Each structure stands twice: as C-alpha cells, then as structure tokens.
Amino acid sequence: MSTSLTVSQLAKQLEISADTVRHYVRSGLISPERDPENGYKRFKGEDIKRLHFILQAKSLGFSLADIQTIMDQASHGESPCPQVRVIMEARLKETAAKIAAMQATYKQMQDAMQRWQTQPDCTPTGEHICHLIEGFSHQADNFKQEGCCHE
Amino acid sequence: MSTSLTVSQLAKQLEISADTVRHYVRSGLISPERDPENGYKRFKGEDIKRLHFILQAKSLGFSLADIQTIMDQASHGESPCPQVRVIMEARLKETAAKIAAMQATYKQMQDAMQRWQTQPDCTPTGEHICHLIEGFSHQADNFKQEGCCHE
DNA sequence: CTTGACCTGTGTGTTACTCACAGCTTTATA
DNA sequence: TATAAAGCTGTGAGTAACACACAGGTCAAG
Numbered sequence: 001m002s003t004s005l006t007v008s009q010l011a012k013q014l015e016i017s018a019d020t021v022r023h024y025v026r027s028g029l030i031s032p033e034r035d036p037e038n039g040y041k042r043f044k045g046e047d048i049k050r051l052h053f054i055l056q057a058k059s060l061g062f063s064l065a066d067i068q069t070i071m072d073q074a075s076h077g078e079s080p081c082p083q084v085r086v087i088m089e090a091r092l093k094e095t096a097a098k099i100a101a102m103q104a105t106y107k108q109m110q111d112a113m114q115r116w117q118t119q120p121d122c123t124p125t126g127e128h129i130c131h132l133i134e135g136f137s138h139q140a141d142n143f144k145q146e147g148c149c150h151e
Numbered sequence: 152m153s154t155s156l157t158v159s160q161l162a163k164q165l166e167i168s169a170d171t172v173r174h175y176v177r178s179g180l181i182s183p184e185r186d187p188e189n190g191y192k193r194f195k196g197e198d199i200k201r202l203h204f205i206l207q208a209k210s211l212g213f214s215l216a217d218i219q220t221i222m223d224q225a226s227h228g229e230s231p232c233p234q235v236r237v238i239m240e241a242r243l244k245e246t247a248a249k250i251a252a253m254q255a256t257y258k259q260m261q262d263a264m265q266r267w268q269t270q271p272d273c274t275p276t277g278e279h280i281c282h283l284i285e286g287f288s289h290q291a292d293n294f295k296q297e298g299c300c301h302e
Numbered sequence: 303c304t305t306g307a308c309c310t311g312t313g314t315g316t317t318a319c320t321c322a323c324a325g326c327t328t329t330a331t332a
Numbered sequence: 333t334a335t336a337a338a339g340c341t342g343t344g345a346g347t348a349a350c351a352c353a354c355a356g357g358t359c360a361a362g
Contacts (some may be wrong), residue, residue, distance in 0.1 A: 008309065022311080024348055038357070053280050060284060061260045070284075074275035081272035083285050086331060088264060095257050100248050107357070109212045109243050116239075121232035124225035129204050132232050133211060133221075159340065173342080175322055190324070191341065215318070 004033075004042040021051070029054055029068055051127060061091045155184070155193040165202060172202070180205055180219060212242045263287055 011018040024030050025041060030050050032041040043051075050071065057067045066087050073080040112132075122131040162169040175181050176192060181201050183192040194202075201222065208218045217238050224231040266287070273282040 006309080007311095017351080018309090019351055020349085026312090027349085038247045038310080040357095051279075053285060057284050059256070059259060060263050060287065061256050062176065062284075066233055071280060074280045077275065080281045081273050084281055084283050085209060085264075085267060087299060088260065088267075092257075092260050092264065095253060095260065099250060099253050099257060101282075102246060102253070105210070105212050106246050106250060108210060109239065109246065112211055113239060113243065121230045123230050124228065129201075129225045130231045131220055132235050133208050133213075157340080158342095168320080169340085170320055171318085177343090178318090189341080 004044050005048070006043075007041055010043045010048065010051070016055070024051065024054060024064075027064060028069070029064060029071070060086065060088070061095060062091065063091075066091070155195050156199070157194075158192055161194045161199065161202070165206065167206070175202065175205060175215075178215060178219070180215065180222070211239070212246060213238065214242075217242070 005013070006019045007021050011021045023032075025032065030043075030047050032043045032047045034040065035042050053071070054064075055069055056132070057070065058064075069087075070080040070084060073083060119150050121134060122128075124130065128134050156164070159169045162172045172181075173192075176183060178207050181194075181198050183194045185191065186193050204222070205215075205218055208221065209215075213221070220238075221231040221235060224234060252269045263283075267283050272285060273279075276282065279285050
C-alpha cells in the first residue's frame, strides 16, 4: 500500500503536523479517499501534489481561502494566474501594514522596558493599577514617584 | 446622569468601537453596573479608569489575558510590577520573532512579484495548478516555460 | 489473548474582536 | 397622540489557522 499514505505518514513526509493535515482536509482544501474498512483518510498522488501546492502558496503569503479560490479556478480549467497576481498585490500591502504596525508596537515596548529599568516597583492604589504602564505614554521622561512606591 | 455612560457613549469618548467595549465586558476585564430598568451597562469612574488602563497596556503589547492577570493581582493589593516586567520580556521576544517571520515572508512575496512581471499567465494542467506559484521556490532564476502558457 | 504504544476522527478551544439580529428607546413627523 | 423611522442594546455566532483533548481503533510483542 505504498501508493497511499495515512495522515501521519504524509505529515512526517512534508514536515508538518498531523493536525495541520487534518485541518486542510476539514477545510476542504484536500479531499482524500477513505479506507472503507476503518474510515481512515488515504492520500494518493493527486492529494499530495495539492498539499505541496498549499504549502508553497502559504509560504508566499496566501491565505487558505486564497488558495482555495486559486485551486477552484484551476480545476475549472481557467488560468488562476490573473487572480494570483491581484491577490498577491493585496496581501503584499496588508503584510507591509502589519509589519509597520508591529514595529511601532515593538518600539513602544523597547522604550518602556528601558525606562522601567530605572523605576521601582509600585503598590496599587485606588487611583492607579500599575504606574509602570500608566505612567508611560503621559509623562515620557518626567516620571514622578508618588507615595506608593517602596524602596 | 452624566456620572455614568452607556456603551456607545464610552466608546465614542475613547475612540474605540462599541463592540470592543462589549467584548471587554464579556471577557470580564470590566464589570459595569446594570441599569435595573433595561439591563443596559452603566460605566462609572472606576470602569472608565480600567478601560483606560486596558488601552494603554494593549498599546504596549500586552494581551488581554496579560491585562487580566495584572489587574487581578493589583486588586489583591499586590504589586503587579514584577509580573509586568516578566511578561513584557516574553512579549518582546515573541514580537521580535513575529516581525522577523513576517519580513521573511514579505521578501518572498516581493521576489515573487518581481519575477512574475516577466512571466505569462498559464493554463492549469493535470500536472500543475499554477506555474507562477509552483515554479517559484524550485528553480529560482531558470524558469522554463512549458506547453501550458499562452501568448 | 492481552498489554501497551501508537494512531484515528471529531469536538472544542484559542485571540481579539466583528457581524447579525430581534427587540427596546428615543426622536421626528403627522 | 399615534406612529413610524432611526438608533441603540444584549447576546449568539463567526472569523484564521491551527492545537489540544479524548474515546476508541489498530498493530506488534509477548
């Protein structure tokens, strides 16, 4: 039976988790045959090719929904390439935006960490929860200690 | 009744969506009183302070679960600061890793787009779904056209 | 024949919201 | 005053891409 693989065999071969393979099947991206005896999924050549394609597309930034769309179109005999180009353009912009946002957050985090190095811990008051966090964006450099901080 | 705000009033004041406010309430981050007449949420000073804190912490990269933890600890009278420092360290690393991963993907995407500019569209064959995607990582520069491409 | 290791499918949980929707309030109009 | 339109409410469900839990099935060793 080397012509068909089980979930975990396929997963091992492509170095992904068995759960990931199952997820793609549940999402309808792959539709392997079932073993009539035990209901297990049986992956054959076609399925393995599709999975390969999925992984490649994913590494290029396509979402699973994108990939579904692309494969559907291809299975109708139409060229998916124009769509692929359009989608990629959108994903490219999205990714750039996400990276920028994350970098902004990252900078905030670094700045906070640095400032915190010279600040003591504080005890919560009725007025504040954590001075480290609350005192941050307001009074950048001029942090004033209040009666709540020990040591 | 200017001492208490409704969901949408509060949302407008802090420039977030009403759904976001409701989400925080459902998650237990804020627990406003209810108007006995109609069951509506009524936000008072304490709640508004907490929401402020949530937004600040979020902008510093803390997750809602983190924020919950921090606020819980503070409400027990303990200083959340040591925890805050620990969590931040972890989130900082996570964020750096995510950014690196996204930048790697982004580079892949850009490379792909560039290469695709000189490549024609293709019609799916039994063997391939989309040459643009499949031909990518394998034969970087030496893309060979096969019989499937028109024009 | 049983023990144990391993594997299976399916159901549920995750993050931080967003959307859908029936119903209640408030405002404008007739 | 009646009523209709607009707006707001709470709650239930859906999103992306898996990861985890779990009861049960399978297979080799003894």
